[in-house]
Amino acid sequence: MPTITIFKQDLEGLLTGPGEARQLLTMEQLEESLMLVKGELKGQNPDTGELRIELQDSNRPDLWCCEGIARQIRLKRQGSHVKYNFLTTPRKPAKRLDVAPGLEGVRPYIAACTATGYRVTQEGLTQLIQTQEKLAEMFGRKRRTVSIGLYRLAAIEFPVAYDLVKPDEATFTPLGMDTVMTLGEMLLVHPKGLEFGGILAGQNRLPYLRDAKNQALSFPPIINSREVGEVLVGDDAFFVEVTGTDLSMVVLTLNIFAANLADRGAVIEPIEVRYPYKTALGKAVITPQDLGKSQKLPVSTIEQALGQELDAHDVAKALTAYGYQVTTSGKGLRVMPPFYRQDLMHAMDIVEDVAISRGYSDFLPVMPSQFTVGGLSRIEEFSDRIRALMVGMGFQEIISNILGSPQDLRDAMRLEGTEWGKLVEVDNVMSQNFSALRQWMLPSLLRIETASNRAFYPHRLFEAGEVARPDPTQSVGSRTVTLLGGMIAHADAHFSEAHSCLDTLFYYVNQAYSLEPIQHPSFLDGRVGGIVSGGIQVGVIGELHPEVLERWQIGVPAVAFEIDLTELAERA
Amino acid sequence: MDISSLIDSLHPLEVKVLSTFGSKPSAVLRTEQLSQSTGLEPSQLSMAIEWLLAKSLLAVDTETVTPNVSLTKIGELYFEKYSPIERVLSAARDAAKTGKRLTIQDIQSREGLEPEDVSGAIGRLKKEGALLIIQGGCVEATGRPSQTAEAMRGLLQQLRGAQRDLQAFPKAQQQVIQDHSVKRGNAREPFRIDDRVTRSFKLSVAGIEAAQQLSRQGTAAEVSQLTPELLKDGSWRTKRFRKYTISLRAPRIAPGKRHPYREFLDTVKTKLVSMGFQEMRGSLVETEFWNMDALFMPQFHPARDIHDVYFVKEPTHASSIEEPFLSRVAQAHQRGGETGSTGWNYLFNAERACRLVLRSQGTAVSAHTLAAQPDVPGKYFSIARCFRYDQVDATHATDFFQIEGIVLGEDINFRTLLGLLNLFAREVAQAKEVKFLPAYFPFTEPSVELHVRHPKLGWMELGGAGLLRSEVTIPLGVSVPVIAWGLGLDRMAMVALGIHDIRELFTDNLDLIRSTRGAS
Structure with a gap:
């Protein structure tokens, strides 16, 4: 989840209106307030006022910025929502943005507005850019569904056109470069083109934003023009646009930007977007726009979920102080979420907001x-009994990773190409060391033996744990089985030593077994047996093959056995 | 210490020396005599003597220091090849016989002698009048004898392979020895004089008593081990059992033992069972459906990325997902279905739901339980191995245990959720102070983070929990409220086991596993 860097003095400034005195927060107050936004303070620099805050809620992109955090705290402190006039402007917007046909198959949606009267400071600009990046990265899925552009308004002549052009049809100098190039060239050479070009893969025409004078604004979602698409400290008039593939997410993102700029003192002027095709909001869409729907909610739903009797008035007060517009009638509520949120899917989402607004400490456990x-599962009970017996026979329990490498699990055991060597392997390997689930227990025991040649002998080790065995009859292609693996290693380690232990185990779990000679590449021929019980093979016992010991760089003989506890537990 | 416990503490070597005096307690015995009568090696004898002296059982009667002469390596060489003085004199005499002139250089080169040896010899011979130095640096034998040269041969012969008391030699020879013995800064000499200390010993009063006691005890044979034979024939009655030095360090053994981390997990398991929780088990390989979709994580959720979950190579997909769960979950994702939710509003991909992954969260186990008609009221837990696509370091393991579960019941609500977390804090972490913080999990609402003041660690996050979303419970066929909870106990385990690196929970160091005391 996003971690953002903000500055305490900036946050404090935003707790009051623009031009008003800052409202100072102690660190305790700050940490307390961060509960309102599910934020955790990860780090701070008292000299610069820098705060690093992790925001947990992946559905609240409005909180991934200093303005959003301040807004939520300010609401709680003032007890009521803030009016945003631009949402209720009655007249038709003066500025217009035209969408070209064909974009519905490429990047269909755009939302835009202007913001004037806020002279951007260094701090403000840093925050704007951070918000732009975090929203596009995490909410916009690396710009795929949403990306954002910021421009200097003064140079732009309306109406702006959201066009679709051939890769060599439009040219401009992109940010970060000195030369004019075509959109196609940007995809090939510009760092952003290389990073995000995949979003437009397979398109023979590309999105292109220009103004009424045919001046290039940007190549969404790749890069802005250097001339009008670079906002600098001291600018006080901006054009903001959001493009993407999901209309409500596009509008929401613009809403968040509009709210943020308004909170900093800018006047927001909506823009009318005209589509040549139908959208869920019609062909002419004024943005920003409040897409929220009010919903009815009985107080009893909240009471039941929270386990506490509540007055409708108290609930209304809590929700209002969290940004909602609420009307009550008796034990019923009608609530309207703020326009910068779209995360309310279920009544329980509102229930949680009531709890957060009142404070979790308000609820008595x-x-x-x-x-x-x-009770324990049958297999766990059985496995605990076996473990106790192993401990009684002088074995030291070990515990290992289940993820290992095919080299250790198969190759070093001489099992390449055998049935025993089949593994559940990882597709997206990060490290060879963790690229397959263990299919048996002995490599886990050998791993310890390899590292422990200085630990005094004899070594008697065991592990009872899970392995994954490939099994085409299972829907998931493998079975999770609990195995017991035991190993004895010392200068005179001998088959009969392990056999005695095995015999003892079977005696105490009251099951019959026999050993049948088998061929198994991990063991010395003629000194290995299949453990057969109830007519099926439930394990293997033998002296490890010297070549196996050599590959594991083990300098003493070792005898080992393995039993399928899952199988035995089912009969016990 | 009384005399009998003193005797018990004696080493066998000491007993041997004391016993030598046994018959004549007032005797004065020299080292050689003791060596002879005890039959001990010189080093053993001298150890025993030193110990007895330290215990004041033995006292030194006399101590004499005598100068003792022996040959050095050079001396042995001179015996073989004659000393420089002999060789110079003989060369000069040969020259005199033949009438040849003999220079000092001639002697040096002919005899292969060091210049300093030659000049030393010539000086001595000249002083004794056996040699003259004439004009032109030539030497000439006078025909007179040299005392030194004559004495040298005899001395080398007598001292070869033997040591002699210096005083046993006549005065003149003593002088020769003194003049030709190794002194500081002069290593090239044939003789060495060492001071030899000879001591004689007698028993102290306590020593006499001890020796007498020992001779009385001598009749009862000492044994070191009680044997079945001694018990059988009753002969243990006439034996004395050697007493042990029980303050010695005990020999090390390696006991059979549970692994300390497993022991910790066993404790947690027992606690949960005692609180009425039933254990659940699941599969290491899961479908994305049970691992994520059933938990209402949208298929576009960032944590479902290729960089967060391990995907299975072969087979890549499960053959199918059980109905009606697949359809109901798909509807919940898309438009909410029967759950009262708006849903995530995207096209659910059933193929994606079948994709096989390594279980990344224990909650997958709970999801299966929810779909399998769990008890209501019911409490469940699992200690499930999970896998995350993470770089391994001191705080991140790619393969780890998650302790999680669910609680179902008509009485479940936000406050009973807090009550359950309080119980965990008290029972699992022995914490009396708790804090509940708002949290976010895709499958719960409201969600809580449990922070506790641990007796050793101070404030720490112990776990997360919440009420399962209807989008999770209803598609799986559960209509009562459900708590989902998870505990993060690795930090507590690490403190209990005294380790600082999460990788050490699964260490391959047998010495460390054997020596870790475990959680208490």
Whole structure:
């Protein structure tokens, strides 16, 4: 989830209106306030006022910025929502943006507005750019669904056109470069083109934003023009646009930007976007726009979920102080979420906001009172019994990673190309060391043995744990099985030593078994047996093959056995 | 210490020396005599003598220092090849016989002698009048004898392979030895004089008593080990059992033992069972459906990225997902279905739901339980191995245990959720102070983070929990409220086990595993 860097003095300034005195926060107040936004302070620099905050809620992109955090805290402190006049402007917007036909198959949606009267400071600009990046990266899925452009308004002549052009049809100097190039060239050479070009893969015409004078603004979602698409400290008039593939996300993103700029003192002027094709909001869409729908909610739903009787008035107060518009009638509520949020999918989302607004400490914990019987699974109980027996026979328990390497699990065991060597392997390998699930237990025991030639002998090791065995009859292609692996290593380690232990185990779990000679490449021929019980092979026992020991760089003989506990537990 | 416990503490070597005096306690015995009568090696004898002296059982009667002469390596060489003085004199005499002139250089080159040896010899011979130096640096034998040269041969012969008391030699020879013995800064000499200390010993009063006691005890044979034979024939009655030095360090053994981390997990498991939780088990390989879709994580969720989850290579997809769960979950994602939700509003991909992954969260186990008609009221837990696509370091493991579960019941709500977390804080972390913070999980609403003041660690996050979203429970066939919870106990385990690196929970160091005491 996003971690952002903000400055305490900037946050404090935003807690009051533009031009008003800052409202100072102590660090305790700050940490307390961060509960309102599910934020965690990850770091701070008291000298510069820098704060690093992680925002947990991946559905609240409005909170991934200093303005959003300040807004939520300010609401709580003032107890009511802030009016944003641009949402209720009655007259038709003076500025217009025209969408070209064909974009519905490329990058269909755009939302835009202007912001004037806020002279951007260094701090403000840093925040604007951070918000732009975080929203496009995490909410916009690396610009795929949403990307944002900021421009100097003064140079732009309306109406602006959101066009679709051939790769060599439009040229401009992109940000970060000195030469004029075509859109096609930008995809090939510009760092952003290389990074995000995949979004437009397979398109023979590309999105292109220009103004009424045919002046290039940008190549969405790749890069802005250097001339009008570079905002500098001291600018006080901006054009903001958001393009993308999901209309409501595009509008929401613009809403968040509009709210942020308004909070900093800018006057927002909506723009009318005209589509040649139908959208969910019609062919002419004024943005920013409040897409929220009010919903009815009985207080009882909230009471039931929270386990506490509540007054409709108290609920309304809590929700209002969290940004909602609320009307009450008796025990019923009608709530309208703020226009910069779209995360309310279910009544429970509103319930949580009531709890957060009131503060979790406001709710007295109650013990769940209903009686239930506890217990372990059959396999765990069985495995615990076996573990106790192994400990009693002088074995040291070990515990290992289940993820290992095919080299250790298969090759070093001489199992290449055998049935025993089949593995559940990882497709997106990060490290060879963690690229397959263990299919048996012995490599885990050998891993310890390899590292422990200085630990005094004898070594008697065991592990009871899960492995994954490929099995085409299973829907997921493998079975998770609990195995016991035991190993004895010392200068005189001998088959019969392991056999005695095995015999003892079977005696105490009251099951019959026999050993049948088998061929197994990991063991010395003639000194290996299949453990057969109830007519099926449930394990293997033998002296490890010297070549296996050599590959593991083990300098003493080792005998080992392995039993399928899942199988035995089912019969026990 | 009384005399009998003193005797018990004696080493066998000491007993041997004391016993030598046994029959004549007032005797004065020299080292050689003791060596002879005890039959001990010189080093053993001298150890025993030193110990007895330290215990004041033995005392030194006399101590004499005698100068003792022996040959050096050079001396042995001179015996073989004659000393420089002999060789110079003999060369000069040969020259005199033949009438040849003999220069000092001639002697040096002919005899292969060091210049300083030649000049030393010539000086001595000249002083004794056996040699003259004439004009032109030539030497000439006078025919007179040299005392030194004559004495040298005899001395080299007598001292070869033997040591002699210096005083046993006549005065004149003593002088020769003194003049030709190794002194500081002059290593090239044939003789060495060492001071030899000879001591004689007698028993102290306590020593006499001890020796007498020992001779009385001598009748009962000492044994070191009680044997079945001794018990059988009752002969243990006439034996003395050697007493052990029980303050010695005990020999090390390696016991059979549970792994300390597993022991910690066993404790947690027992606690949960005691609180009424039933254990659940699941599969290491899961479908994206049970691992994520069923938990209402949209298929476009960033945590479902290729960089967060391990995908299975072969087969890549499960053959199918159980109905009606697949359709119901798909509807919940798309438009909310029967859950009262708006849904995520995207096209659910059933193919994607079948994609196989390594289980990345224990909650997948709970999802299966929800779909399998769980008990209501019911409490469930799992300690599930999970896998994350993470770089491994001191705080991140790619393969780890998650402790999680669910609680179902008509009485479940936000406050009973907090009550359950309180219980966990008290029972699992022994914490009396707790803090509840708003949190975010895709599958719960409201969501809580549990922070506790741990007795050793101070404030720490112990776990996360929440009420499962209807979008999760209803498609799986559960209509009562459900708590989903997870505990992060690795930090507590690491403190209990005294380690600082999460990788050490699965260490391959057997010495460390054997020596870790474990959680208490």
